[in-house]
Amino acid sequence: MKLGRLNHVGVAxxxxxxxxAYWRDVMGAVKIxxxxxxxxxxxxxxxxxxxxxNGTAGTQIELIEPLxxxxxxxxxLAKNPAGGQHHMCYExxxxxxARAEFLAMGxxxxxxxxxxxxxxxxxxxxxxxxxxxxxxxxxxxxxxxxH
Ligand SMILES: CC[C@@H](C(=O)O)C(=O)SCCNC(=O)CCNC(=O)[C@H](O)C(C)(C)COP(=O)(O)OP(=O)(O)OC[C@H]1O[C@@H](n2cnc3c(N)ncnc32)[C@H](O)[C@@H]1OP(=O)(O)O
Ligand SMILES: [Co+2]
Numbered sequence: 001m002k003l004g005r006l007n008h009v010g011v012a013x014x015x016x017x018x019x020x021a022y023w024r025d026v027m028g029a030v031k032i033x034x035x036x037x038x039x040x041x042x043x044x045x046x047x048x049x050x051x052x053x054n055g056t057a058g059t060q061i062e063l064i065e066p067l068x069x070x071x072x073x074x075x076x077l078a079k080n081p082a083g084g085q086h087h088m089c090y091e092x093x094x095x096x097x098a099r100a101e102f103l104a105m106g107x108x109x110x111x112x113x114x115x116x117x118x119x120x121x122x123x124x125x126x127x128x129x130x131x132x133x134x135x136x137x138x139x140x141x142x143x144x145x146x147h
Contacts, residue, residue, distance in 0.1 A: 001101050004091035007118070007138055008047070008060040012073045013083035016046050016065045023048045023061060030057055038117060042071035045117050062089070062117065087124070089136035095121040098137050113139075 013019040016035050023029040028051055035046035043064040052058035064086065066073050076086055092098040095113050102109050108126035116122035120139040127134040 001098070001105070003137075004093065004140060006059065007089045007091050008062040009085060010062045010064055010087035010089065010134075010136065011083065012064050012076050012080070012086040014065065014077055014081065016044055016063050019063045019065075019083065020046060020048070023050075023063070029061075030055070035063075037067055039067060040114065041116070043067050043073060047117075087134040087136050089122075089138055091140040092137055093140055095123065095137065095139040099123055102137070 011019065020032055020035075024032055029048045030051050031049040033047040033049075035044060037044050044067045046063040048061040048063060049057035050059050050061060064073060066077065073086065077083065099109055099113060102125055107129040110124040110126060113121040113123045116136070116138055118138060118141050120141050122136055122138040125135045125137065
């Protein structure tokens with residue numbers, strides 16, 4: 001499997017507002033995007049751009065707060081009440097080919113590809129099969145890959 005670039009690091013938080021303040025005031029985020037609800041994924045989302053070179057945006061942090069009773073991050077926050085690093089997301093050119101490759105390697109792919117926060121198809125691979133890291137695979141957006 002040849003992964004593309006790291007698109008974002010998912011960080012679960014019990015409070016997006018508190019997390020925004022941390023990334024802005026402590027970590028010097030260069031841009032805080034408008035938070036939005038993704039009921040289909042059971043999360044409230046806010047993208048934060050860390051500083052890159054010469055004032056440009058670097059890596060994106062995806063802050064996620066539970067939305068609804070069935071949110072997939074309730075279990076994580078029960079174990080990590082203050083929040084923490086939740087998943088890493090890598091781009092691939094062809095989501096269906098990538099999914100088939102992970103399955104062929106015997107990895108536990110969590111569900112069918114569905115639309116993610118960048119508007120392209122995503123799927124997750126279970127952390128037990130990925131060195132303890134919940135891994136999100138997303139099809140590369142047509143634009144610049146930022147939200
Ligand atoms: C915003 C939309 C989208 C995007 O476009 O970017 C997103 O990123 S949405 C992000 C939220 N969505 C998801 O996480 C969907 C996929 N996740 C799941 O299906 C579940 O969270 C899970 C990975 C199957 C875990 O389910 P859960 O019920 O919470 O836990 P288990 O008891 O089954 O856990 C088993 C095992 O795995 C460990 N674990 C759980 N979560 C993580 C994690 N994020 N990172 C590392 N390890 C994790 C958990 O501790 C258990 O370990 P053991 O106790 O050793 O068995
Ligand atoms: Co994500």
